[in-house]
Amino acid sequence: MADSLPQRDAGGDRSRRLPLIDALRGVLLLAMASYHFSWDLANVRLVSWGVASDPLWRGYAAAIAGSFLLLSGISFRLSERRGFDPVRYGTRLLRLLLAAAIVSIGTYIVFPDAWVFFGILHMMLLASLLAPLLVRLPNGLLVLLAVAALILPQVWRSPAFDGIGWGVLGLAETPPVANDLVPLFPWIAPYIVGLVVGGPLARIDKEQAWPLPRRAYWLASLGRHSLLFYLLHQPLLYGLAVGLASVIPVDPAVQRAGFVADCRMEYERHGATGEMSERFCGCVATSVDDTGIWQSRDGDPTFEPLLATAVQACQSPPPGDLPGPAASDEND
Known part of the structure; x- marks a missing residue:
């Protein structure tokens, strides 16, 4: 959700960002909220939509998660434009770590049988830790790694990786139950693609790149606060769904x-x-x-x-x- 590696820039945090990237992230946040609220309504049995099992809904969720990771990879590459700031990098990792911990603890309290032990924030944290190594590789090799990450869980899984302890890999024959599971394979693939795509974008003059229409500024503002939005939206939406379920008759x-x-x-x-x-x-x-x-x-x-x-x-x-x-x- 959040950029993984801000770079040093005397002009302030906002000057380091491409408004279009922030606006795209804002669009993804709204799409994520629409999916989560649909899941909430189905979870409290207000609707009969197969949000957790229908292929179209699952494809929608996968597209959102993959797009977030793609943008995160692009942001990492863009952040290299003016050098690496280890303090800001460490601070961002700490924020992701704390946010992921909040999600895990909160979901364990509400859904102990399907808590989020490795969701999208956990995957972003792991990808951010791997990114300084990945970014040193040539683009051709990165593309091969992305393809391999996509294919591996489709062609090889093992019961040796069953259980929550190995759930981070995504290679279990019987994946553990979780309300959000975004394992290393195949989900590192869109992040790696973002690293590749971000290379040419980083060479474009920020001031002349894809001017954002004024009516879309609010999306960019939303995208700049993506981590906060992520942490707050689901408790609010789920609370709304529970409230509606308490007053709407059972069908x-x-x-x-x-x-x-x-x-x-x-x-x-x-x-x-x-x-x-x-x-x-x-x-x-x-x-x-x-x-x-x-x-x-x-x-x-x-x-x-x-x-x-x-x-x-x-x-x-x-x-x-x-x-x-x-x-x-x-x-x-």
């Missing part, structure tokens, strides 16, 4: 659809095909349709034995807990 159809979506995502995470998950989760939902289970958003624990019986009757799922009616999982 049983939405409750049921949300359960089936979460069930399928968990079932497929353990290797089941889409057809198998659809058949199994549809069977479980149908088995409890007449119990009143879909009348509550909070997942009444008295219904757990009914769900357990339905699971056994429909065919036991792979190892792992079946998500309850109010459970949810987010991946951005």
Whole structure:
């Protein structure tokens, strides 16, 4: 989110920045907020959108995360224009570290079964630590590394990397559950591409590069405060979603659809095909349709034995807990 490596410049922090880059970051912040609020609404069962499992939603989230990392890589390269300032660099790393820790602690409190142990901020911190080494490599080699980072998790995974301890790599056969998991592979790839793209941009005169229309200045201002926006927006949006859920009547159809979506995502995470998950989760939902289970958003624990019986009757799922009616999982 934040630039990784500011450079020394007597003109002040704002003079070191390209307004267009800040404006693009502002657009991404708004896109991120739209995704997160959609996830919040689905999480509290106000809507039946498959935000955590639908390929289009997942693609939207991936595009946002990749674009943030791309811009971060560009910003790192641009920061070299007037030299390296180790104090400012260290300060920025510390800010990212603290922000990532806040996200991890906060999500552990709210979502202990799917807390964010390595999300977008953690990935930006790791990329920023690697960037001083990567930036010394020729562009051709950087491109090859980016391609390799994209391909590696698609062609090789191992159960040896299962578990939260290795989750940072992204090479687990069964990835750990987290509401935001952005591991090294493949997510270092867009950052590396940003380092490559930022090279030619760094040679452009900042004062003459892509003048920003006045009506877009507010986006640039938003982009300059991206870290603060990131930390504040989700607690506010999630609180709004919870508040709406407390006054809007329960829609049983939405409750049921949300359960089936979460069930399928968990079932497929353990290797089941889409057809198998659809058949199994549809069977479980149908088995409890007449119990009143879909009348509550909070997942009444008295219904757990009914769900357990339905699971056994429909065919036991792979190892792992079946998500309850109010459970949810987010991946951005």
